Amino acid sequence: MPTTLKLDEFLPYRLSIVSNLVSDTVAEAYRALFGLKISEWRLVAVLAEDGAMSQQALCGRTHMDKVTVSRAAIALADRRLVERAPNPDDQRSHLLGLSEEGWRLYEQIAPEALQMEQRIFADIDPAELVRFREMLDRIQSGAEALRE
Amino acid sequence: MPTTLKLDEFLPYRLSIVSNLVSDTVAEAYRALFGLKISEWRLVAVLAEDGAMSQQALCGRTHMDKVTVSRAAIALADRRLVERAPNPDDQRSHLLGLSEEGWRLYEQIAPEALQMEQRIFADIDPAELVRFREMLDRIQSGAEALRE
């Protein structure tokens, strides 16, 4: 950790630059290939992994605001990629689940996503990537702790 | 690198979550302590490090859009934290430099920034942080390569 400030070595700055570059690259690919935004793609991914759930549950699962989830859900429902079944336990909420067509889309996207990840992170060997993920976890904890 | 997709291990996702959390934490601190946005803080930091320069140069130095730089420069000039001297070589551009007051602000912010960095990244030992920075550099190269 440097004791005098150099912006190029200031980690919040570096992290932001790199993350935004990666996000923009990925977002552009999803948009061009599938017409999906990142928020929509995240919902599809989670619904494919964990099955149908309420929007509330999706908020916790994806770290997104309920407004973002709401709008992504509307967009996906309009395209018939997800179906909103009434929730028998709670009339206020719906259970969101992938439609047949949503599953087909997912089967197409998932390999593309993994391939993109591999290309972006190609220069880093797998053992280091494991440590990278761990560091991200610890950074997240550190920042969360700072916000009480 | 997993071969089936798990959003929680998908690096573009993890990177985005962690980076946004760190950015929001830092942004809130700058706002509360100094009334500065991240873009404004970046200009102050670069001008303090490297001396006066044109907005164009600031764009390259901070990876920010020229619009963002323009608005940050206007905000800082309004608060008399930077001064816009005419550029003798080019009537279109100004040379931006820190004012006396800008320097005083910088002297206050820089230690706070470093301290915040240390708190957020406290759980990671310095040797690993060096590798972390290197990995960020390589990720950036990887993503840049992907965009041609």
Add this chain to the structure above:
DNA sequence: CGTGTTTGGTTGCAGTTGCAACGATCTGAT
């Protein structure tokens, strides 16, 4: 049972961002 509070989801609105278009200036080729 009411009635006050909480919760799931949507909509309104304000702030931020960046592309595109624009005026002004600079540069380079003729």
Add this chain to the structure above:
DNA sequence: ATCAGATCGTTGCAACTGCAACCAAACACG
């Protein structure tokens, strides 16, 4: 010297984001 094209900075505009207000349904508790 002139004029086409590039460049610096600003402004207009559209997209995205998230807080706050809102409605409807659920819950809590006397």
